[in-house]
Amino acid sequence: MLIDVHVGEIVRLRKPHPCGSTDWQITRVGADIGLRCLGCGRRVLLPRDEFRRRAKCIVAPPEPPAGNRS
Ligand SMILES: [Zn+2]
Numbered sequence: 001m002l003i004d005v006h007v008g009e010i011v012r013l014r015k016p017h018p019c020g021s022t023d024w025q026i027t028r029v030g031a032d033i034g035l036r037c038l039g040c041g042r043r044v045l046l047p048r049d050e051f052r053r054r055a056k057c058i059v060a061p062p063e064p065p066a067g068n069r070s
Pocket residue numbers: 017018019020021037038039040041042
């Protein structure tokens with residue numbers, strides 16, 4: 001699966017984290033992909049290749065900027 005991700009997006013990984021959550025928020029995009037577990041808040045860095053193997057799908061686009069709701 002070819003994945004184009006952006007900071008703030010939520011992705012689902014194939015394997016659940018030990019805390020039980022499979023959803024992670026992208027915190028950094030570069031040579032490595034930074035992820036924060038939505039279950040326990042743990043942060044990890046995965047090399048792009050590793051991330052591509054583990055990612056299953058993108059769950060949600062980035063949230064709109066705060067204060068942009070009427
Ligand atoms: Zn976790």
